[in-house]
Amino acid sequence: MAEHHEHEESKGESLIDKISEKIHDHHSSSSSSSDSDDEKKSSSSPSIKSKIFRIFGREKPVHKVLGGGRPADVFLWRNKKISATVLGVATGLWVLFELIEYHLLTLVCHILILSLALLFLWSNASTFINKSPPRIPEVHIPEDHVTQVASALTTEINWALVVLRDIASGRDLKKFLSVIAGLWVFSIVGSWCNFLTLFYIAFVLLHTVPVLYEKYEDKVDSFAEKATAEFKKQYAVFDAKVLSKIPRGALKDRKKD
Known part of the structure; x- marks a missing residue:
């Protein structure tokens, strides 16, 4: 047992x-097996990320595209108080000049008159009330900053002139049609509103479009990818039926010879 x-x-x-x-x-x-699956996923993730479509071929984050620093923080509402203040001031100026029809030169003159009058009265009254006179700071514009701004502006203007010259020479028909279409759209928008309103609309768009795009980035890029593919398809049809039948200019024939 x-x-x-x-x-x-x-x-x-x-x-x-x-x-x-x-x-x-x-x-x-x-x-x-789970480790091998994770390795496969990690090895395939860079290839998947590299294939993601971004508007205008963007590779940097939206904050870097906007230049980074404080301006990008304002446009992307990193500090809501500062962004709201900037947008509120711009809206107040637009209402003042556009709706109330107040003129810029008049506003500047009235502000200077009020400031000079207050400072003058304060400086003279300080001797009677036994208080120190106001400290008026010395304001001067640095020459280096003005030179940098002028240099950057000159570079951009020269680049625009080179692009316009290249378009006018007839080398790129696609770019020519794109610029003509853009100028035509701007001319229509300009007939609807003046330069101040157009500038204010652009300012509001800078404070709304980037932050909305950053929030819904994947959805917008997916839609833009489909729209780009459809545009390329339609352009290919238009090129085959219309653009290819247009006689070539003498400049292209000379280059090929």
Whole structure:
């Protein structure tokens, strides 16, 4: 009986050992498969990210595209108080000049008159009330900053002139049609509103479009990808039916010869 009992115990222990070994092997195989899946996902993630379509071929974040620093923080509402203040001041100026029809020169003159009158009265009254006169700071514009702004502006104007010259030479028909269409749209918008209103609209768009695009970036890029593909398809049809039948200019023929 004792031998039979010991035989049953050894048999039960061997059965338990086999079950535990199977569970251990299954766990190790599942963990190794999960690790291999993770490696595949991690190896494939860069290729997936590289294939994501971005508007205008953008590779940098929206904050870097806007130049970074404080201006980008204002446009992307990193500090809501500052952004709201800037937008509120711009709206107040637009209402003042456009709706109330207040003139810029008149506003500047009235502000100078009020400021000079207050400072003059304060300086003369300080001797009677035994208080120190106001400290008027010395304001001067640094020459380096003005030179940098003028240099950057000159560079942009020269670049625009080079682009216009290149378009007028008839080398790129696609760019020519794009510029003509853009100028035509601007002419229509200019007939609807004056320069101040147009500038204010652009200012409001800078404070709304970038932050909305950053919030819904993936959805906008997906829609833009489909729209770009459809535009390329329609342009290919237009090129085959219309543009390819237009006679080439003498400038292109001379270059090929």
